[in-house]
Amino acid sequence: MRAIGFEENGGPEVLRTVEVPNPDAGPGEVLVRVAYAGVNYAEVQHRLGDFGPPDPLDIPGMEASGHVAALGENVSGLAVGDPVAVYLPDGGGYAEYAVAPARFAFPLRTSLGEIDLRTAGGVALVLPTAYGVLAGAARLRPGDSVLIHAVAGGVGSAAAQIARALGADTVYGTVGSSDKAEYAKRFGYDAVFPREDFLGAVRDATGGRGVDVVLDPVGGPTRLASLEVLAPFGRVAFYGEAARHPDLNLPLLPLWKNNRALTGYTIGDVSRRAPDVLRTHGLAALELVASGSVHIDVTDILPLAAAAQAHERMQAGRNVGKTLLAV
Template sequence: MRAVGFDVNGGPEVLRPVRLPVPEPGPGQILIRVAYAGVNHGEMQQRLGDFGAPDGIQVPGLEVSGEVAALGPDVTGLACGDPVAAYLPDGGGYAEYAVAPAAFAYPLDGISLRDGGGAALALTTAYGVLAGAARLTPGDTVLIHAAAGGVGSAAAQIARALGAAAVHGTVSSAAKADYAKRFGYDAVHLRDGFAAHISDVDIVLDPIGGPVRQTSLAVLAPFGRLAVYGEAARRPDLTLPVLTFRRHNRTLAGYDITDLATRAPTLVRSHALSALSLLASGAIRLDISTELPLSAAAEAHETLQAGLNVGKTLLRVT
């Protein structure tokens, strides 16, 4: 089968077309004939080497949509030909065929394969951070960093659907602030100096890290939650004195889908199904800003690495 992979860490140029055997689904797994693969920040980090050096060809791709092509032993509830969106904890989505845990394959009822391609990681994460880590309750005020991106654009709409009273965002440029307005934000601020524009926030979603994380603590309302779920700035970890959390009634929460997939897979599935039902009902929409052929995966990574992407980027596979 055709795939795109890399065997050395590096820039977007290390991504190259490869030919690989079609994988076989093991117990509890399904084989998917991939229609679309979502492009995610985590795949860029994998390519850069943040998760270690490759041992042979690595095929990135944490979320796909497509049709079920084969079932592994003991898999029930799905049939060959079913359209699904799937989260692939071990990657492999930039390929004509990919193996997914059946537990993370979600039937696409009333959702197109195109929308499904950007849903299983980005929407699940947005829902999980808000409802799971940050414990959003109706009436909360929410601040979302990287507001125009894949997870951010979905999180703004999900926050609103879950009853947030006000949703603010931050971005790196005026052009992105303009773009993000379509996601229903009450206001979108430039990230530089954002604390001058907002305070007393119940929930901050932070996939950036570094000084943004430090400043985000200062804008929390009493009992506010800072939910950290990414390190896009690739800055060193913060050292935070615990006592300041007590003194300012602050809470720090974390979200990591890889850990959840291992220790609480039913939570991942439940967050995914809740988010997909919002998508199917039209309460939220997926902003697919860019669709490229699989062979242009390096181009998609270039844009992501430059921080120039908005919404979701999809690779069209078959």
């Protein structure tokens, strides 16, 4: 089968088209003929080497949509030909066929209608992450105020909508460049601020109280400043290191003395240690898409062979919404 892979870490140019054998579905797995593969920053990090070197050829891609092509042993609730969105904890989505754990294969025929394959190509990583960081890590409660960093990306654009669906009262966002602010506002943000000076803007908008929840995939100075805008008993939930800053060394006493909390979320750990929770989050988020409460904004669809171009745009921060590869 045709796939996109890399044999060494590096820039987008290390991605190349390869021919590899079709994978087989093992026990508890499904084989999917891929229609669309979502492009995510985690795959940029994978290529750069943040998760280690390839062994010996890695095929990136952590989410995809398509039709079930085969079922492994002990798989129930799915049939060959069913349309699904799949989360791929070990990658493999940039290919004509991908193998996914059956529990992370989400049916697209829901009680509220069928989700199309194009939309579904960008949901199986983004939606469980956005839902999980809000409902799980941040413990979002009805009436909470929320600040979300990097709001123009796939998770950020979904997180605002999911926060509203979970009962958030006020939702603010930040962007790294002014041209993304107007785009982000379409997802229900009350206000969108430049990230470089959000601290004062949030304090002004909240009358000095601060916000109950901050979602941060950026890291570094953004994470430090986020602690400063927390209301009493507020939580910073972080789920990435997009800016690739060194790890922070934080004193704990200021958290105690200011009634602040810091919590983390990574979908990989949830998939390994609480897979049923991940499935529950994914199914709940897909119901929100099917109901129309959450819109997945697919802004760019590129051919599979253009994966390097998609990575280049994402690494440079020029992407908005969701980018897919048409397989």
